[in-house]
Amino acid sequence: MEMHQIIIFFVVAGLASSAIILFAMSKSRIKQKQLEEYALSQEWDYEYKGAQGHVGNLTVISSPLEQWRLSMYFNSSSTGEAGTSIKQWSEFSCPDGKLEEGLAILGPALPQKTIQVLNQGSLGPLGFIIKKLMFEFVNGMGIDIDDCKLVEQEQSDERGAVFATAGNEQAVDTFKSLRELSQAKSGKNEMQQPVVYRDTDGTKVRLRHKLKSVEELNAFINLCVAIQKRAQQLDKPI
Structure with a gap:
C-alpha cells in the first residue's frame, strides 16, 4: 500500500470513529431530554449537571410534594492503554423509615453455600470477599463493612439476604413481601x-446502573414509591 493510500485509510478511519462518537453523544442527549420532558410533565423538579474533569454527569429528579429524590450518576474515564472505567448508579431516597442508628440492607438472595460461609464465626478470605461484594451495591457511603453482618438464615431466601448492624436485624424485613420488589428482581442477575x-x-433504593429511558425511569419510581409507602407505615405509632 502506497503512502497516500495509508494516509487516506487513517483519515477515513478517524472520520468514521468521530461519526460514531458524535452519534452516541447525540443519542445520549436525546434520551436525557426525554427524561427531562417526562419529569416536568409529572410536575417533578429536574436538574442536570454535565461532566466536568474527573466528575461524571449527575441527573436529579425530585418530588417536593411526595418528599423523594432520585439521583442518577454516570462517568466514563480512560484508564490508559485504551482502557475505560465506567462508574454509574441510580439511587432513590426518602426521609421515611429512618433508623435511630446503624444500617440495614436488603440485597440479592445468596446461595446456600455462601450463607454457610458467612454464618461461620470466622469469615476467612472468601467470606470477606462476599461481604465486600455486597457493599459494592452501596459504595460511596463511607461505611465500614465490619459494622454489619449477615442476618443468619438457615436456608437461602429468594426474597433477599439481609446485612445489618446490631439491633437492626429485622429493619428491612417488611420490604421482603412487596410484590413490586419481587417483580423488579425477577429475571435479573444479582448485579442488576x-x-x-x-x-x-x-430509606433508599439503589441500582448499579443509570436509568436511560422513560420506561426504566417510570418503572423504577413506581417500585420506589411502593417501598416508600411501606416505609411510611414504619413511622406510624403502634
Whole structure:
C-alpha cells in the first residue's frame, strides 16, 4: 500500500470513529431530554449537571410534594492503554423509615453455600470477599463493612439476604413481601437487582446502573414509591 493510500485509510478511519462518537453523544442527549420532558410533565423538579474533569454527569429528579429524590450518576474515564472505567448508579431516597442508628440492607438472595460461609464465626478470605461484594451495591457511603453482618438464615431466601448492624436485624424485613420488589428482581442477575436499605437518613433504593429511558425511569419510581409507602407505615405509632 502506497503512502497516500495509508494516509487516506487513517483519515477515513478517524472520520468514521468521530461519526460514531458524535452519534452516541447525540443519542445520549436525546434520551436525557426525554427524561427531562417526562419529569416536568409529572410536575417533578429536574436538574442536570454535565461532566466536568474527573466528575461524571449527575441527573436529579425530585418530588417536593411526595418528599423523594432520585439521583442518577454516570462517568466514563480512560484508564490508559485504551482502557475505560465506567462508574454509574441510580439511587432513590426518602426521609421515611429512618433508623435511630446503624444500617440495614436488603440485597440479592445468596446461595446456600455462601450463607454457610458467612454464618461461620470466622469469615476467612472468601467470606470477606462476599461481604465486600455486597457493599459494592452501596459504595460511596463511607461505611465500614465490619459494622454489619449477615442476618443468619438457615436456608437461602429468594426474597433477599439481609446485612445489618446490631439491633437492626429485622429493619428491612417488611420490604421482603412487596410484590413490586419481587417483580423488579425477577429475571435479573444479582448485579442488576435493586438493593433496599435503611439508615439514619431514611430509606433508599439503589441500582448499579443509570436509568436511560422513560420506561426504566417510570418503572423504577413506581417500585420506589411502593417501598416508600411501606416505609411510611414504619413511622406510624403502634
